[in-house]
Amino acid sequence: MATRNILVLNCGSSSLKFALLSQAHSTPLLAGQAERLAGPQATLHWWQAANIRQRRELPGADHRAALQALLPLVEAACGGGLHGIGHRVVHGGEQFTQSCLIDARTLAAIRETVPLAPLHNPANLLGIETALALFPDLPQVAVFDTAFHQSMPEHAYRYAIPERFYREHGVRRYGFHGTSHRYVGRRAAEITGLSPGDSCWLSAHLGNGCSTCAIVDGQSRDTSMGLTPLEGLVMGTRSGDVDPNLHSHLARTLGWSLTEIDHLLNSESGLLGLSGLSNDMRNLEQERARGHRQATLAIEVFCYRLAKSLAALFCALPRLDGAIFTGGIGENSPLVRARTVAHMGLLGLVVDETANARCVGGVSGAINAPGHPRLLVIPTNEEQQIALDTLALLDSSAS
Structure with a gap:
């Protein structure tokens, strides 16, 4: 199987972090972030394997414009061979116990979790929708911070408040940083x-x-x-x-x-x-x-x-x-x-x-x-x- 390249996106309300990873390299081919988006000081910063840091001013650029500016850098770094995009999504509620391919049902379910993460999920959705518009034929995946913690037993995730708040409004403990905890837990086992x-x-x-x-x-x-x-x-x-x-x-x-x-x-x-x-x-x-x-x-x-x-x-x-x-x-x-x-x-x-x-x-x-x-x-x-x-x-x- 040919070496595959994956673009990882982490979208905030006014920022877009990215990393281009290849199966053939232990470090990213390209990484950086666009910040202060939708403002006059919007800027794209990036660095490549040689760690040469560069920047480009993007006055007034929104997330779509930032991704469009990033696209030629990605294509050059991976020789045009991009195979998929992975998106960090902060909150998956109880619907998502693991990462999943993004389709219409996935998008609808992420929208339903916006009340649980009003500062994060709208920005994550914006990044997904922008990437889908720019890369309509490329497989895209949502990876949820909360998914790893869906294995917690009920006595660990329930609050001591009336049942109806959990059943009707999803009020419970979800946990975050799950992708990081999962990664280092596996690395710890490998190391030892x-x-x-x-x-x-x-x-x-x-x-x-x-x-x-x-x-x-x-x-x-x-x-x-x-x-x-x-x-x-x-x-x-x-x-x-x-x-x-x-x-x-x-x-x-x-x-x-x-x-x-x-x-x-x-x-x-x-x-x-x-x-x-x-x-x-x-x-x-x-x-x-x-x-x-x-x-x-x-x-x-x-x-x-x-x-x-x-x-x-x-x-x-x-x-x-x-x-x-x-x-x-x-x-x-x-x-x-x-x-x-x-x-x-x-x-x-x-x-x-x-x-x-x-x-x-x-x-x-x-x-x-x-x-x-x-x-x-x-x-x-x-x-x-x-x-x-x-x-x-x-x-x-x-x-």
């Missing part, structure tokens, strides 16, 4: 010589958005995010778990609207809110080293809450084969990993300082002290997982 179908992991995806997951035999058994990506850990600008009555308290005492409270908890909280400085862990670590009290506090809260979440997920595991750190922070912050594990000594987890310091900048490996449970740093690759899902569906549709 275990079977993905017979191994148990705790996974921490740590970036601007953060979540944990208990993975048993290749399936999600519980996760920290819920109905929305706001539930769970402290994140870059999201608060994570707060007292549910905080909404009514702020409305009653400050007269705030739901819109104002949602903006506070999603965009002004987390590391940014605690530190008063930044949502970027790199900046906070620099300020911590200078003795900045709020930056230090933000990091400590982040790590303590992460440790609490990982410890809680032990309930979902029959055994522990190891814990995984991934995502921008998980892959690049020895400090966060060490501070988090320090809270979990009662569970036998201990970091090897030398190994921990070595695992940055894409370097993977074990960071646990000898004789203690595995602690692994594994760079995630959601684009590759989306491409693999797309290829698998192309194969199954052809057979």
Whole structure:
């Protein structure tokens, strides 16, 4: 079979991230993003295998114009041989338990989930519809962040509220970052010589958005995010778990609207809110080293809450084969990993300082002290997982 090339698209409301992956190469042939779309400063950034970074101004360009500008770059990078497109879709509700080929029924079902992800799914749909218009004869696949977590048992995904809200309105825990957790869980099994179908992991995806997951035999058994990506850990600008009555308290005492409270908890909280400085862990670590009290506090809260979440997920595991750190922070912050594990000594987890310091900048490996449970740093690759899902569906549709 000839080498196949897959274009992976991740569409936001004003952005379009892309990666062109080939079965013949371990790194993308082309990757980048278009940002500030529909505005006067719209720009296309891209880099290729040689890591030569380029940019092109696209004043006023929308998603369709950005894809049209991208098309010649894709065709040149893959020699005109594009075989399919994989789309990241944030929310698949209960309809989608795995990735699927996109057709009219798939589009209708994604539209039905818009109330569950009003900030994300409309943008994902826009990217799909634009790509379908530009590539009408090319197979296209939807890969859902929530699909991996559809294996959670009911006692893990239900909220303790009246049944009718679940039955009539779909109010339950869905979880996100499923593509990343699935990828690193499988990689952890490969690295350690275990079977993905017979191994148990705790996974921490740590970036601007953060979540944990208990993975048993290749399936999600519980996760920290819920109905929305706001539930769970402290994140870059999201608060994570707060007292549910905080909404009514702020409305009653400050007269705030739901819109104002949602903006506070999603965009002004987390590391940014605690530190008063930044949502970027790199900046906070620099300020911590200078003795900045709020930056230090933000990091400590982040790590303590992460440790609490990982410890809680032990309930979902029959055994522990190891814990995984991934995502921008998980892959690049020895400090966060060490501070988090320090809270979990009662569970036998201990970091090897030398190994921990070595695992940055894409370097993977074990960071646990000898004789203690595995602690692994594994760079995630959601684009590759989306491409693999797309290829698998192309194969199954052809057979």
